[in-house]
Amino acid sequence: xxxxxxxNRGLRLATRYAVLGLIAVIFVFPLVFxxxxxxxxxxxxxxxxxxxxxxxxxxxxxxxxxxxxxQRAPVATFVFNSVLVTxxxxxxxxxxxxxxxxxxxxxxxxxxxxxxxxLLATLILPFETIAIPMLLMVAxxxxxxxxxxxxxxxxxYHVQIIPFIADGLTVFLFVxxxxxLPGELIEAARVEGASWGQxxxxxxxxxxxxxxxxxxxxxxxVMYNQYLWxxxxxxxxxxxxxxxxxxxxxxxxxxxxxxxxxxSLITVPVLAFYLYLQKAFIASIASTGVKG
Amino acid sequence: xxRISLKDVKKSYGxxxxxxxxxxxxxxxxxxxxxxxxxxxxxxxxxxxxxLEDITSGQMTIGxxxxxxxxxxxxxVAMVFQSYAIFPHMTVRENVAFGLTIAGASKAEKDAKVxxxxxxxxxxxxxxxxxxQLSGGQRQRVAIGRAIVRKPQVFLFDEPLSNLDAALRxxxxxxxxxxxxxxxxxxxxxxxxxxxxxxxxxxxxVLKDGKVMQIGAPMELYHNPANLFVAGFLGAPSMNFIDVxxxxxxxxxxxxxxxxxxxxxxxxxxxxxTVGEKAILGLRPQYVQVAEGAxxxxxxxxxxxxxxxxxxxxxxxxxxxxxxxxxxxxxxFPLGAAVDLDFDPATAHLxxxxx
Numbered sequence: 001x002x003x004x005x006x007x008n009r010g011l012r013l014a015t016r017y018a019v020l021g022l023i024a025v026i027f028v029f030p031l032v033f034x035x036x037x038x039x040x041x042x043x044x045x046x047x048x049x050x051x052x053x054x055x056x057x058x059x060x061x062x063x064x065x066x067x068x069x070x071q072r073a074p075v076a077t078f079v080f081n082s083v084l085v086t087x088x089x090x091x092x093x094x095x096x097x098x099x100x101x102x103x104x105x106x107x108x109x110x111x112x113x114x115x116x117x118x119l120l121a122t123l124i125l126p127f128e129t130i131a132i133p134m135l136l137m138v139a140x141x142x143x144x145x146x147x148x149x150x151x152x153x154x155x156x157y158h159v160q161i162i163p164f165i166a167d168g169l170t171v172f173l174f175v176x177x178x179x180x181l182p183g184e185l186i187e188a189a190r191v192e193g194a195s196w197g198q199x200x201x202x203x204x205x206x207x208x209x210x211x212x213x214x215x216x217x218x219x220x221x222v223m224y225n226q227y228l229w230x231x232x233x234x235x236x237x238x239x240x241x242x243x244x245x246x247x248x249x250x251x252x253x254x255x256x257x258x259x260x261x262x263x264s265l266i267t268v269p270v271l272a273f274y275l276y277l278q279k280a281f282i283a284s285i286a287s288t289g290v291k292g
Numbered sequence: 293x294x295r296i297s298l299k300d301v302k303k304s305y306g307x308x309x310x311x312x313x314x315x316x317x318x319x320x321x322x323x324x325x326x327x328x329x330x331x332x333x334x335x336x337x338x339x340x341x342x343x344l345e346d347i348t349s350g351q352m353t354i355g356x357x358x359x360x361x362x363x364x365x366x367x368x369v370a371m372v373f374q375s376y377a378i379f380p381h382m383t384v385r386e387n388v389a390f391g392l393t394i395a396g397a398s399k400a401e402k403d404a405k406v407x408x409x410x411x412x413x414x415x416x417x418x419x420x421x422x423x424x425q426l427s428g429g430q431r432q433r434v435a436i437g438r439a440i441v442r443k444p445q446v447f448l449f450d451e452p453l454s455n456l457d458a459a460l461r462x463x464x465x466x467x468x469x470x471x472x473x474x475x476x477x478x479x480x481x482x483x484x485x486x487x488x489x490x491x492x493x494x495x496x497x498v499l500k501d502g503k504v505m506q507i508g509a510p511m512e513l514y515h516n517p518a519n520l521f522v523a524g525f526l527g528a529p530s531m532n533f534i535d536v537x538x539x540x541x542x543x544x545x546x547x548x549x550x551x552x553x554x555x556x557x558x559x560x561x562x563x564x565x566t567v568g569e570k571a572i573l574g575l576r577p578q579y580v581q582v583a584e585g586a587x588x589x590x591x592x593x594x595x596x597x598x599x600x601x602x603x604x605x606x607x608x609x610x611x612x613x614x615x616x617x618x619x620x621x622x623x624x625f626p627l628g629a630a631v632d633l634d635f636d637p638a639t640a641h642l643x644x645x646x647x
């Protein structure tokens with residue numbers, strides 16, 4: 001009896017690993033294909049793409065595509081711009097959206113229900129529907145910089161950052177998480193004399209690690225993958241991010257090896273950021289799953 | 293001075309009236325317990341005193357100050373919550389010192405006050421632990437520690453022992469009693485446990501449906517309940533209520549009886565009663581005895597619970613209604629045996645049925 005159950009357990013474990021392995025392969029193979037292709041000349045790349053060699057570092061392997069990619073486009077500038085815009089937006093977004101969520105959940109003020117509904121309604125608006133009106137707006141907004149007051153935000157970093165700091169989805173994530181925090185903690189802090197600012201800083205934020213990680217990753221992905229908006233608002237190469245930079249590789253003759261080299265390079269910051277926050281991200285998904 | 297005064301205090305959520313005009317005076321240094329069944333408004337009332345709920349109308353004073361509009365921090369109160377509400381990301385030391393940190397106290401001052409609180413609550417060895425490493429009783433100590441370091445005028449306890457097991461609850465109840473003697477501060481304590489109310493309180497406020505049913509010292513409420521609700525709520529086992537008919541009224545006495553009860557003359561202080569009227573006779577189980585000869589009440593034994601020092605007997609009276617007697621010795625009664633019961637008429641309470 002014990003033997004049979006041990007066998008069953010082994011079989012179940014093997015099946016589980018096989019299924020998980022298959023899923024992992026499906027997810028990992030495009031990445032492996034991208035990196036392997038970036039190391040091969042175009043002719044070999046196209047030959048290999050019909051068989052398993054596409055996923056193996058075989059044949060004429062070199063870093064030539066990487067050198068060529070740097071020659072074809074200002075890759076370092078694009079990566080720097082994307083990391084800067086994404087990083088600043090993520091930080092400001094966490095600050096502003098968590099503060100908004102805090103005010104919606106913990107502070108009692110007139111009209112918060114209506115305002116939250118309006119905010120949630122913005123979730124169903126695709127960005128494409130507001131892109132043109134937003135472009136017309138930012139083209140005429142004032143800005144105080146080193147040159148004094150200037151009009152129009154086009155060709156700048158802030159035009160890519162400010163419109164995306166606050167968004168309904170991120171505020172909603174914080175609202176949902178804060179609702180699950182025990183209200184008595186907040187009340188205890190109030191009775192102890194803490195101000196709203198102190199409660200936000202000393203009680204709520206230290207307990208919000210998982211949701212901060214989740215919101216940061218989601219925001220990072222959205223910002224890093226921005227294409228339409230930066231294409232509309234930046235004409236100068238010096239302000240353009242990585243996704244707009246991709247089109248440099250599709251002008252004139254397309255070199256697939258260089259495309260793959262460029263894609264491999266711009267994937268590095270995403271992977272690094274995700275791995276850094278992975279533990280907290282999974283903890284957050286798991287905890288929302290269990291608690292409902 | 294931390295006298296607390298509530299004058300015609302009301303609280304409504306829209307059309308739902310939760311507190312319906314409450315007048316309570318809590319003297320300086322007094323231990324006052326709000327007691328009542330779930331949903332009677334006792335926790336809401338406590339949260340209104342803390343400033344966590346607004347007051348719809350009426351006036352609330354702590355010391356000499358009207359606090360209706362004051363935020364919690366400016367009321368000079370500390371509160372211990374049912375769920376302890378200690379901050380999970382801070383050590384015990386940081387939790388206890390939280391109020392002092394917010395007030396900008398120096399490190400030396402914080403250390404001294406935390407050490408004193410830890411000594412009073414015997415938790416010196418816990419100061420560097422996290423809440424997740426503490427038992428329920430230890431967490432409750434931390435919550436009390438956080439309340440006492442600021443030396444507030446008033447302590448508010450919201451069912452602080454209801455999450456503890458029975459043995460620990462008794463220990464902590466005694467400790468809270470001692471703490472009150474030691475600190476001499478005004479304390480308001482909310483509970484639905486009548487044993488906590490009876491043992492801790494200088495003054496009990498019995499609440500029902502947002503209204504005060506009776507205010508008084510524990511023994512006053514026990515021996516002289518103002519109405520049926522208070523009579524039934526305080527005391528364990530609960531008071532027996534017997535439907536009777538008034539046979540005669542003689543000054544402040546009334547002669548009552550029913551099918552199972554021989555005529556007996558009891559106090560009619562809660563009257564007026566008129567002859568022929570229905571009334572309710574309240575008998576505490578502890579004052580009901582087995583009659584040596586012929587008793588006033590007649591029935592048969594339905595159940596016997598032997599507790600060692602005490603025997604609780606449920607008797608089915610001749611009119612089919614149950615009656616509980618708590619006898620102060622170990623006795624055995626055969627099931628279904630006929631039994632005569634008696635009581636001292638001075639311990640009986642006569643109520644008008646509509647109250």
